[in-house]
Amino acid sequence: MKKPILLTLTTLLLALPAPALGQTLTLTPVRLELLLPPSGGAQGSALLLVEGKRTALEVSLSSFLLGLDGSVREGASHERDLCPHLEVFPQGSLEVPEGGGVEVRVRVRPFSGEGTYWCMVLLQTAPSFREERGLRIGFRAGVGLFVYATFRGTERPGLALEGIGREGEELKLLLANTGNVLLRVTGTLLFYDKEGKEALRLSLDEEGVAVFPGSKRLLSFRPGLPSGYKVVVLLEHAYGRLAGEGTW
Numbered sequence: 001m002k003k004p005i006l007l008t009l010t011t012l013l014l015a016l017p018a019p020a021l022g023q024t025l026t027l028t029p030v031r032l033e034l035l036l037p038p039s040g041g042a043q044g045s046a047l048l049l050v051e052g053k054r055t056a057l058e059v060s061l062s063s064f065l066l067g068l069d070g071s072v073r074e075g076a077s078h079e080r081d082l083c084p085h086l087e088v089f090p091q092g093s094l095e096v097p098e099g100g101g102v103e104v105r106v107r108v109r110p111f112s113g114e115g116t117y118w119c120m121v122l123l124q125t126a127p128s129f130r131e132e133r134g135l136r137i138g139f140r141a142g143v144g145l146f147v148y149a150t151f152r153g154t155e156r157p158g159l160a161l162e163g164i165g166r167e168g169e170e171l172k173l174l175l176a177n178t179g180n181v182l183l184r185v186t187g188t189l190l191f192y193d194k195e196g197k198e199a200l201r202l203s204l205d206e207e208g209v210a211v212f213p214g215s216k217r218l219l220s221f222r223p224g225l226p227s228g229y230k231v232v233v234l235l236e237h238a239y240g241r242l243a244g245e246g247t248w
Contacts, residue, residue: 024050024051024052025048025049025050025055025123025141025142025143026048026049026050026051026143027046027047027048027049027104027123027143027145028046028047028049029046030046030145030146031145031146031147031148032044032045032046032106032145032146032147032148033148033149033150033182034108034147034148034149034150035149035150035152036108036113036149036150036151036152037151037152038112038151038152038153039110040085040108040109040110040111040112040113040151041107041108041109041110042107042108042149043105043106043107043108044105044106044147045103045104045105045106046103046104046145047101047102047103047104048094048096048101048102048103048104048123048143049096049100049101050096050099050100050101051099052098052099053098054095054096054097054098055095055096055125056093056094056095056096056125056126057093057094057095057096057123057124057125057142058092058093058122058123058124058125058126059088059090059091059092059093059094059104059121059122059123060121060122060124061083061086061088061119061120061121061122062074062075062083062119062120062122062144063075063076063077063078063081063083063119063120064076064118064119064120065078065212065215066210066212066215066217068216068217068218069217069218070209070210070217072120072144074120080115080116080117080118080212080213080214081117081118081119082108082117082118082119082147082148082149083119085108085109085111085117086106086107086108086109086119086121086147087106087107087108087109088104088105088106088107088121089104089105089106089107090102090104094123104121104123104145106121106145106147108149113151113154114151114154114156114180115150115151115154115155115156115179115180115181115213116148116149116150116180116181116182116212116213117148117149117150118146118147118148118149118182118212119147120144120145120146120147121144121145121147122142122143122144123142123143123144123145124140124141124142125140125141125142126140127139127140128140148182150181150182154180155179155180155181155239156179156180156181157179157181157183157237157238157239157240158177158178158179159175159176159177159178159179159183159185159211159235159237159240159242160175160176160178160242161173161174161175161233161235161242161244162174162175162176162216164231164233164244164245164246165246166227166247166248169222169224170220170221170222171189171220171221171222171223171231171246171248172218172219172220173189173218173219173221173233174216174217174218174219175209175211175216175217175218175219175235176211176215176216177211177212177213177214177215177216178214179213180213181213181239182210182211182212182213183208183210183211183237183238183239184207184208184209184210184211184237184238185204185208185209185211185217185235185236185237186203186204186205186206186208186209186235186236186237187203187204187233187234187235187236188201188202188203188204188233188234189201189202189203189221189223189231189232189233189234190231190232190233190234191223191225191229191230191231191248192229192230192231192232193228193229194228199225199229200223200225200229202221202223204219204235208237223248225248227248228247228248229247229248230245230246230247230248231245231246231247231248232244232245233245233246
C-alpha cells in the first residue's frame with residue numbers, strides 16, 4: 001500500500017525588480033563615493049522616489065562583493081566591509097508618500113583604515129505572499145544604494161591585465177586589482193589586420209568597469225572577425241593607464 005503524499009506549506013521569498021510588482025523605485029544617485037579624512041568620518045545622501053501608491057520600505061545594510069562577471073554577491077564577508085562603520089537615516093524603516101520621495105542619508109562613523117571600503121543600503125518593501133501548489137511564495141520590490149568610502153592619501157592603485165585570449169567567438173580580458181582602492185576601468189580594444197590597418201574598435205563601459213581591491217573581473221567581447229588579427233588593449237582609470245597585446 002502506497003503511503004499518502006503530504007505537501008508541506010513552505011515559504012519561498014523572491015526579490016523582484018520593482019516594476020515586476022507594479023512599483024517603480026528610483027534612487028538618485030545610485031551610488032555614493034565618499035572621501036574620508038584620516039579620522040574616517042563622512043556623510044552623504046541620495047533621493048528615493050516612488051511612483052505609485054504610498055509605500056513602506058524596510059532599511060538594512062548588506063556587505064557584498066562582485067563576481068568575475070560583475071554580478072553582486074550579497075552577504076559576502078570580506079576585510080573591506082564598510083557596514084560595521086555605516087549608519088543610515090531613517091533607520092529600520094521609512095515611508096514614502098504617494099508619488100513622493102524621501103532623502104536617504106548615510107554617515108560613516110570615524111574609524112582608521114587604508115584604501116576603499118564599501119557597503120550596500122537595501123531599501124525593500126515588506127513581502128506580499130500567495131500560495132501555489134503547496135508553496136507559500138513571497139515577493140518584494142527593492143533597490144540598493146552602493147556606498148564606497150576611500151581614505152584620502154592612502155590609495156595604492158594597482159591594475160594588472162592577467163589575460164587576453166579567445167574562447168570560441170568571444171575575446172576574454174582578465175583584469176586584476178592588485179591595489180587597495182576601487183578602480184573604475186575604461187578603455188578601448190583595437191583590432192589590426194596583417195597589414196597593420198585598424199579593422200575594428202571596441203570600448204569598455206563608458207562609466208567604467210568596477211574592479212574591487214584584491215578581486216578580478218572577466219570581460220567578454222564579440223568582435224565578429226575571422227582569426228589572425230592583432231589586439232591592442234588600452235585601459236585607463238583615475239590613477240593611471242595600462243596597455244597590453246594579444247591575438248584574435
